[in-house]
Each structure stands twice: as C-alpha cells, then as structure tokens.
Amino acid sequence: MKYAVFSTSPLTQKTDCLVLGLFKEDTDNALFKSADEKTNGKLSRLIQSGDISTDSAKSTWVLGIDGPFERILCIGLGKKDEYSLENLRKSARAVAAALVGSPVTKAVSAIPAPATLPYASAALETVVQAISAATYRSDGLKSKPKDAAKLAELRIHAPELPKKNAAALLKQAEAIAAGMNLTKDLGNLPGNVCTPKYLAKQAKKLAKANAALSVEILGEKEMRKLGMGSFLSVSAGSEEEGQLIVIRYNGSAAETRPHVLVGKGITFDTGGISLKPGEAMDEMKYDMCGAASVFGTLKALAEMQAPLHVIGVIAAAENMPSGQATKPGDIVTSLSGQTIEILNTDAEGRLVLCDALTYAERFEPETIVDIATLTGACIIALGHQASGLLANNDELASQLLAAGQQTGDRCWQLPLWDEYNTQLDSNFADMQNIGGRPAGTITAACFLSRFTKKMKWAHLDIAGTAWVSGKDKGATGRPVPLLTRYLLNQIPSA
Ligand code: BES
Ligand code: MN
Ligand code: ZN
Numbered sequence: 001m002k003y004a005v006f007s008t009s010p011l012t013q014k015t016d017c018l019v020l021g022l023f024k025e026d027t028d029n030a031l032f033k034s035a036d037e038k039t040n041g042k043l044s045r046l047i048q049s050g051d052i053s054t055d056s057a058k059s060t061w062v063l064g065i066d067g068p069f070e071r072i073l074c075i076g077l078g079k080k081d082e083y084s085l086e087n088l089r090k091s092a093r094a095v096a097a098a099l100v101g102s103p104v105t106k107a108v109s110a111i112p113a114p115a116t117l118p119y120a121s122a123a124l125e126t127v128v129q130a131i132s133a134a135t136y137r138s139d140g141l142k143s144k145p146k147d148a149a150k151l152a153e154l155r156i157h158a159p160e161l162p163k164k165n166a167a168a169l170l171k172q173a174e175a176i177a178a179g180m181n182l183t184k185d186l187g188n189l190p191g192n193v194c195t196p197k198y199l200a201k202q203a204k205k206l207a208k209a210n211a212a213l214s215v216e217i218l219g220e221k222e223m224r225k226l227g228m229g230s231f232l233s234v235s236a237g238s239e240e241e242g243q244l245i246v247i248r249y250n251g252s253a254a255e256t257r258p259h260v261l262v263g264k265g266i267t268f269d270t271g272g273i274s275l276k277p278g279e280a281m282d283e284m285k286y287d288m289c290g291a292a293s294v295f296g297t298l299k300a301l302a303e304m305q306a307p308l309h310v311i312g313v314i315a316a317a318e319n320m321p322s323g324q325a326t327k328p329g330d331i332v333t334s335l336s337g338q339t340i341e342i343l344n345t346d347a348e349g350r351l352v353l354c355d356a357l358t359y360a361e362r363f364e365p366e367t368i369v370d371i372a373t374l375t376g377a378c379i380i381a382l383g384h385q386a387s388g389l390l391a392n393n394d395e396l397a398s399q400l401l402a403a404g405q406q407t408g409d410r411c412w413q414l415p416l417w418d419e420y421n422t423q424l425d426s427n428f429a430d431m432q433n434i435g436g437r438p439a440g441t442i443t444a445a446c447f448l449s450r451f452t453k454k455m456k457w458a459h460l461d462i463a464g465t466a467w468v469s470g471k472d473k474g475a476t477g478r479p480v481p482l483l484t485r486y487l488l489n490q491i492p493s494a
Contacts (some may be wrong), residue, residue: 001135002152003128006168010110014068015155015414017104019095020049021111023080024054031110036069039424043074052326057090068393071251073098075111083114089408092127098153106153108279114162118406119485124158125176125407125461129481135361136475138188163337165362171303176484179300180477182206186292189327191285196235196243196316199265199291202243206295212251220242223355232333235317237272237325244356245291247276247311249298250281258309259487260296260365263315264349264372265291267311272319272345273327274472280469287349289466290371290459291316296480300369301487310489315352315359315393317343331429335359336451339428349374350433350444354451356462367396367456369477369486370448372463377440379464386412387479390445396458402488409479411460414442421446 020222022045029031029042035155036043043061046052052060064072075091077083091111099107100124111204114122118175135149139317160167188193188201200217220241221232230243235242245265247347248258268285271278276284294312301310321484326332330342332351335358342485360368378388387404389411391397397413404410420442435443445459465478 001131001154003174004155005124005158005161005166006155007106007157007161007163007166010108010157011038013108013155015108015229015260016069017071017102017107018069019073019075019099019100019107019109019111021075021077021091022052022054023083023278024220025078026080033036035072039065039072043072051317055095056087058349059094061098069108069125071104071109074235074266077111077376081344085114085126086408088123089126089130092130093134094128097361099131100134100149101176103150105150107151108157110157113158121173122406123160124156124169125173125481127156128173128177129180132181136181136184141190147155154489155306168384172300175300175303176481178303179296179389179484180480183289183292183296183477183480184475185284186295187289190287191318193239194267194285194288196265196267196318197241199288199314199316200243200245203247206299207247211251212305213298213302216246226335226356226359227333228359229332229333230340230351231315231317233273233326233330233332233342234266234351236318237322238318238320240267240318244312244359246312247294247298247312249301249307249308251301252307254491256309257366258363259490260311260313260363260368261483262313262315262353262360262368262370263291263294264288264353264370264374265314266349266352267316267318268323269319269346269348272348273321273325274344275321275344276346280335283467283469286475287373288316289373290462292475293462293478293480293483296477297483297487300480300484305490307491310487311360311363313356315356317352318346334451338431338450339429339433341426342355343432344434347401347433347444350447357448357457361454365455367458369400369458369460369462369483371483373466373476375441375444375463376441376463379398380412381441382412382464384464384468386410387465388441389413389458389481390415390416390442390461391451391458392449392462393456393458396456399489400460400482402460403489404479404482405483407485409468409482409484411479414445416445416449421449435473
C-alpha cells in the first residue's frame with residue numbers, strides 16, 4: 001500500500017474513487033456542496049431518497065460519476081455534533097472493507113477528522129490502520145495464497161495536520177501499522193514454525209534491517225549460569241531450547257535511561273504436566289503475542305526513527321509435558337533468589353516473566369512494562385475489549401490508560417492490593433505460583449510484583465485482546481498502538 005497526505009481540495013484529485021464522509025443533515029458543508037454540484041445534484045437526491053445513508057459507518061457506492069473520479073464511496077458519519085474518533089474508527093473500517101472488496105486500485109479519502117483529537121495524527125492513524133487491517137493477509141502457509149487486495153494507493157485528505165510535519169506524521173502512522181502487521185504475522189504462525197529459536201532469528205533479522213536496533217540472545221546455558229531457575233523450569237519439558245532475547249533500540253542522541261518492554265513468548269502452551277483440556281488448545285500458539293507486540297513496537301519506533309531509548313526483553317519458551325518436565329509441587333529458585341513452589345505448571349507465563357523482569361533490572365529502566373497473555377481470568381473480567389492493567393506506580397498506570405484511550409487500544413486498571421498477595425503464600429517456598437480461583441488476573445500480577453519492587457513497573461494482561469477466535473480467527477496486533485503511543489508521549493516535545 002502506498003499512502004500520501006494532502007490538504008488541497010479532494011475534488012480535484014484524479015483517482016478511481018473518492019471516499020466522501022457525510023454527516024446527517026449537514027447541507028451547509030462546503031465540500032459536500034461542491035461534490036453535489038460536480039454530480040449535478042445526484043448526491044443530495046440519493047440522500048433525499050434514502051439510497052445513501054448518512055448513519056454512522058454506513059457505506060454506499062455511487063457509480064458512473066463524470067469527474068476526475070469514476071466512483072464515490074459515501075460513508076455516513078452520523079450527526080456532526082456527536083462525531084468522535086470512535087465514530088471515525090468504525091467508519092474507516094467500513095470504508096476499508098468496501099474498498100478492499102471492490103476493483104478500486106487508487107482512492108482518495110475525504111473523511112473529516114473529529115474537531116478535537118488527542119494528538120495531531122490520531123485521525124490519520126485511524127484511517128491507515130483500518131486500511132492496513134483490511135489488506136492484511138496471513139496466508140503465507142497456504143499453497144495457493146488468496147489474491148492480494150487490488151487497492152494499492154490511498155491519498156488521505158488531512159488538513160488538520162500541521163503542514164511542516166505532515167509527511168513525518170504519515171510515516172509514523174505507517175510505521176505503527178507495519179509494527180502491528182509484524183505482531184500479527186508472528187502471532188499467527190503455528191507453534192511448529194514459531195519456536196523460541198525462530199523468534200531469536202526474527203529478532204536478528206529485525207535488527208539487521210535497522211541500524212538503530214541491536215540484538216543479544218541468551219540460550220539455556222547462559223540462563224543456567226545466571227541462575228534463572230524459574231524460566232528454565234518452563235522450558236525443561238520441551239525439546240525446544242528456551243531463549244532470552246534482548247532487542248535494544250537507541251534513537252535518542254543523549255544517553256537516557258531506557259524504557260523497557262518485557263514480552264511473554266510462550267510459543268506454545270500445552271499447560272505442561274498440568275495439561276490443558278484439548279478444546280481450542282490450538283489457540284495457545286498465540287501465547288507469544290506479548291513477545292510479538294514487543295517486536296512490533298520496536299519495529300514501529302525504529303521505522304519512524306523515534307528519539308527514544310527502548311529495550312525489549314523477550315522470554316521465549318515452549319511449555320510441554322515430558323519426562324523432563326517440571327511437576328506440580330516442584331520448587332525452583334528464581335534469578336532474584338526467591339524460591340517458588342510450582343503448584344500448577346500451566347501458570348508458566350509468570351515463571352518466565354519473573355526471571356526476565358529481574359534480568360531487566362540491569363538496564364536501570366526509567367519504566368518497565370510487561371505484556372503477556374497471562375490469564376484466562378482476564379477474559380472473564382474484561383472480555384475482549386480492554387487489556388488488563390496492573391501497576392506499582394500510579395503515574396505510569398495513568399499514562400498507559402491515557403495512551404489506550406487515545407488510540408482506542410484500551411486497557412483498564414485492576415487493583416494490586418496487598419490483601420491479594422497473601423493468596424500466594426506457600427508452606428514450603430517463598431511463594432507459590434498460583435493464588436486460587438478468585439482474582440486470577442490480580443494474583444498473577446501480584447506474583448510479578450514481587451520481582452519488580454525496585455522499578456516503576458506495569459503489567460498488561462492481553463489474554464482477551466491479542467487475538468480473535470472464530471471464523472475471523474487471527475492475531476490483532478494489539479497492544480502495539482497503545483505501547484507506541486505511550487512511548488511517543490514520553491518524548492518531551494511530542
Ligand atoms: N496462556 C495462559 C492464559 C490464557 C488462557 C490466555 C486462555 C488466553 C486464553 C496461561 O499460561 C495460563 O494457562 N494461565 C492459567 C493460570 C492458572 C493455572 C492459575 C489460566 O488462566 O487458567
Ligand atoms: Mn499456561
Ligand atoms: Zn500461557
């Protein structure tokens with residue numbers, strides 16, 4: 001896809017298709033008036049007759065236009081005074097679906113930005129992401145891939161962008177979409193392809209493509225030397241060697257303390273000896289989506305050359321049952337020195353993450369955020385709308401909440417009160433790895449909080465948001481928009 005932005009009149013653009021946003025009962029609109037004139041009143045007649053709907057997110061094709069474009073794709077935006085970014089998001093998705101299902105190869109988008117935006121490029125990002133999602137394909141493993149979308153070029157009318165950095169903001173929007181696509185690609189790969197070593201290889205590949213990125217890989221031998229007994233207890237049952245992948249991005253001239261992202265990278269979660277039931281177990285290939293979102297966020301930052309210092313740490317392992325596997329009741333010593341009684345080998349995410357979090361202390365993070373498909377309980381609590389957020393620092397939490405709100409990639413905070421922490425008390429070790437059925441998402445975060453006391457830390461539980469099930473099954477690319485916006489918001493002038 002080729003994107004461009006422009007601020008002159010959309011009606012003089014030569015293109016296959018003009019996408020025209022239409023508010024309800026908004027006849028004074030200058031753009032609408034001239035479009036209506038250009039079509040000899042066809043648009044207003046069709047609105048009058050009800051053939052064109054101005055309801056939010058309703059799209060209508062108008063063909064046979066005699067102008068610099070052959071078609072108009074009308075997109076209803078609802079009432080002007082109720083128009084919001086959320087409205088635009090739904091409308092942009094409807095437009096993307098209509099365009100991708102059509103023969104159009106080049107289109108011009110004239111969908112207005114809402115009057116108030118959380119940041120200058122919010123509307124632009126929304127449109128680019130909608131098109132990117134609709135043209136995304138995950139069929140690299142089909143013997144005959146589906147035809148790619150015909151749509152190849154979109155020029156976006158974005159007069160709301162500050163002129164002097166419109167091009168840079170478009171690049172930023174494209175970078176976020178590209179980061180999301182990488183996150184989806186990795187997430188969608190099956191467990192027999194996407195192994196810990198495969199993720200390590202992808203990290204090297206990513207770094208090779210961008211001079212501001214560098215990679216360091218620790219294998220099990222190195223982790224054993226360091227004393228990462230908790231991490232290693234997870235990969236113990238697998239033939240695939242666990243990998244700790246460190247990706248550094250330094251795009252800031254000054255030596256600043258890094259923001260660290262830690263991703264859960266369980267490339268397949270069978271549950272281990274505490275074996276999961278068979279139903280939908282295939283979806284546990286997505287148990288590395290936290291790791292994939294770290295990849296995607298770093299790719300986005302590197303592509304847009306963001307002036308930031310960010311380090312990604314990925315805890316990649318496969319959770320399998322075998323003769324070598326960890327057994328319920330086993331006690332291991334974590335890198336922090338704290339001992340853990342493993343009562344359920346299916347609570348493995350926290351076991352790899354706690355050692356990765358302790359490892360990350362050496363980077364003296366400004367902030368540290370881990371991202372994990374950690375608990376089924378999070379889906380029960382928040383469904384598929386919001387990621388779970390838990391943090392030991394209120395300012396960090398509110399910044400993540402804000403970034404989620406700004407991008408529509410929302411998270412919602414749950415409490416980390418001490419009272420919950422007692423659910424992890426063990427008779428035989430410093431803690432146990434499960435806290436019983438009540439508040440499963442919170443006790444999982446409580447577990448992690450025992451390893452992050454020295455840092456400003458937040459945890460995102462993306463169990464409900466990282467992928468969708470059913471007919472349109474696939475990774476979503478979340479929470480790359482949230483993470484990228486949170487990090488961009490850390491740039492002093494941004
Ligand atoms: N990867 C799963 C969590 C998960 C399950 C995410 C289903 C999305 C959908 C995680 O490793 C896990 O198995 N968690 C257990 C924890 C329990 C044993 C305390 C869970 O949620 O059941
Ligand atoms: Mn598990
Ligand atoms: Zn898991």
